[in-house]
Amino acid sequence: MKELEQKVLKDGKVLPGGVLKVDSFLNHQIDPQILMAMANELKRLYDGYGINKVMTVEASGIAIAVFAAYVFNCRAVFAKKSKTSNISDDVYSAEVRSFTHGNTNTVVCSKEYLCKGDKVLIVDDFLAHGEALRGLISICEQAGAEVVGCGIAIEKVFQGGGNELREKGIRVESLCKIASMSDTSLEIC
Amino acid sequence: MKELEQKVLKDGKVLPGGVLKVDSFLNHQIDPQILMAMANELKRLYDGYGINKVMTVEASGIAIAVFAAYVFNCRAVFAKKSKTSNISDDVYSAEVRSFTHGNTNTVVCSKEYLCKGDKVLIVDDFLAHGEALRGLISICEQAGAEVVGCGIAIEKVFQGGGNELREKGIRVESLCKIASMSDTSLEIC
Numbered sequence: 001m002k003e004l005e006q007k008v009l010k011d012g013k014v015l016p017g018g019v020l021k022v023d024s025f026l027n028h029q030i031d032p033q034i035l036m037a038m039a040n041e042l043k044r045l046y047d048g049y050g051i052n053k054v055m056t057v058e059a060s061g062i063a064i065a066v067f068a069a070y071v072f073n074c075r076a077v078f079a080k081k082s083k084t085s086n087i088s089d090d091v092y093s094a095e096v097r098s099f100t101h102g103n104t105n106t107v108v109c110s111k112e113y114l115c116k117g118d119k120v121l122i123v124d125d126f127l128a129h130g131e132a133l134r135g136l137i138s139i140c141e142q143a144g145a146e147v148v149g150c151g152i153a154i155e156k157v158f159q160g161g162g163n164e165l166r167e168k169g170i171r172v173e174s175l176c177k178i179a180s181m182s183d184t185s186l187e188i189c
Numbered sequence: 190m191k192e193l194e195q196k197v198l199k200d201g202k203v204l205p206g207g208v209l210k211v212d213s214f215l216n217h218q219i220d221p222q223i224l225m226a227m228a229n230e231l232k233r234l235y236d237g238y239g240i241n242k243v244m245t246v247e248a249s250g251i252a253i254a255v256f257a258a259y260v261f262n263c264r265a266v267f268a269k270k271s272k273t274s275n276i277s278d279d280v281y282s283a284e285v286r287s288f289t290h291g292n293t294n295t296v297v298c299s300k301e302y303l304c305k306g307d308k309v310l311i312v313d314d315f316l317a318h319g320e321a322l323r324g325l326i327s328i329c330e331q332a333g334a335e336v337v338g339c340g341i342a343i344e345k346v347f348q349g350g351g352n353e354l355r356e357k358g359i360r361v362e363s364l365c366k367i368a369s370m371s372d373t374s375l376e377i378c
Contacts, residue, residue: 029266029302032259059248063255063265070221076252077218083290101272113218 001041001175005188007034008154008176016183018156019100026125026153030063038175039067042121042151045173046072049148051121053077053114055140057096057107057132061124064153068123077114079107079139092142094135099128109139116144127152127174130161137170149173156181157189190230190364194377196223197343197365205372207345208289215314215342219252227364228256231310231340234362235261238337240310242266242303244329246285246296246321250313253342257312266303268296268328281331283324288317298328305333316341316363319350326359338362345370346378 013021025031051072056065057079069076082093082105091108098105114120122136133150140147149171155162158180162172177189202210214220240261245254246268258265271282271294280297287294303309311325322339329336338360344351347369351361366378 023299024301028269028299029264030255030258031264032255033262035255036259059251062248062251066219066221066224066252066255067259069219070225070256073222075218075220080217110212110217112213 001038003034003037004153004176007031008178008186009188012186014181014184014186018159018181020126020154020156020178020181020186022125022154026063027060032063032067035063035067036071038064038153039071041175042068042123042173043071046121046149046151050119051148053118053120053145055079055109055114055120055122055136056124057081057136060126061132064123064125064151068121068151072121075113077109079109079136082106082108092139094138096135097129097131099131107135107139109143111143114139114143114145118143118145119148120145121148121151123151125153127155127162127172128159130165133161133165133170133172137165151175154178190227192223192226193342193365196220197367197375198377201375203370203373203375207348207370209315209343209345209367209370209375211314211343215252216249221252221256224252224256225260227253227342228260230364231257231312231362232260235310235338235340239308240337242307242309242334244268244298244303244309244311244325245313246270246325249315250321253312253314253340257310257340261310264302266298268298268325271295271297281328283327285324286318286320288320296324296328298332300332303328303332303334307332307334308337309334310337310340312340314342316344316351316361317348319354322350322354322359322361326354340364343367 152174155174243258341363344363
């Protein structure tokens with residue numbers, strides 16, 4: 001998606017250690033117009049598949065998820081980071097490792113809001129190693145819901161998570177794909 | 190706002206200890222159509238005041254904030270919960286006590302995204318004791334930004350936070366006001 005690629009090139013900040021900051025429009029400050037444009041692009045890519053639920057994990061996926069749910073005219077569900085390791089019977093859960101923060105979170109989703117037969121679009125702001133997506137896919141499997149595909153704002157292709165999922169037969173569409181990053185610059189696929 | 194009041198009466202669950210769960214459309218599962226309707230109602234209430242920024246605190250305020258920013262055609266900024274108590278020079282910060290979770294978070298906002306002269310609408314899903322709003326108002330004051338007012342989905346009027354702020358001259362508009370809650374039921378103002 002050209003508009004997002006240009007925004008990433010113009011406003012993204014590459015920090016040492018392979019961190020790409022897009023705080024000015026996607027993570028801390030939000031530009032709702034580009035998010036709605038991204039949601040419309042996901043609608044174009046996934047139109048006709050009967051998607052009836054958009055799923056993400058809090059917090060940074062929420063903004064994209066709610067716009068996507070708006071254009072698909074369905075509900076969004078966000079898996080929550082659990083504060084306890086005591087998981088109750090009324091939720092599905094998965095472990096999600098964060099390479100950025102160096103920790104592991106348990107994420108949970110109420111059984112009430114994800115059902116057998118749901119056709120799910122999983123969305124997130126970033127795709128790097130694919131840990132968050134794998135956790136959300138696992139939750140969908142537990143529920144008997146079908147993952148139609150994933151819709152990602154920015155994929156760091158060089159970190160491999162996206163292609164691992166594609167090799168397993170999961171459809172992953174990323175609106176901006178980053179081929180490589182050095183300490184000072186990035187290259188878009 | 191009648192539509193939201195009816196939704197709260199129909200789908201809200203009152204739990205012991207004064208907790209109102211609206212997980213089915215506002216907090217865990219999101220109904221984007223009602224959120225857009227709420228954003229349009231905030232636009233009607235605050236039209237003509239030159240609002241150029243919508244502000245909230247992560248995570249549950251994000252969904253409302255991004256829809257509101259969409260209809261006001263401006264940026265949304267969400268204050269982040271800080272993982273460290275080492276606050277850097279490039280952020281504004283405030284302490285926010287949570288009565289629900291019984292803890293205190295430091296929330297931060299980058300100085301880049303909130304400026305002197307900004308006209309800010311602060312939004313959130315719930316208003317009870319008003320701690321989150323006070324934190325966000327403090328951050329706006331630190332930035333020299335003007336708080337035009339607050340827009341809340343559900344105000345628990347009986348917990349007093351909203352009226353305390355109104356007495357200090359802050360405009361607070363709540364789309365659904367709850368007069369009282371017992372262990373099994375609630376009454377709307």
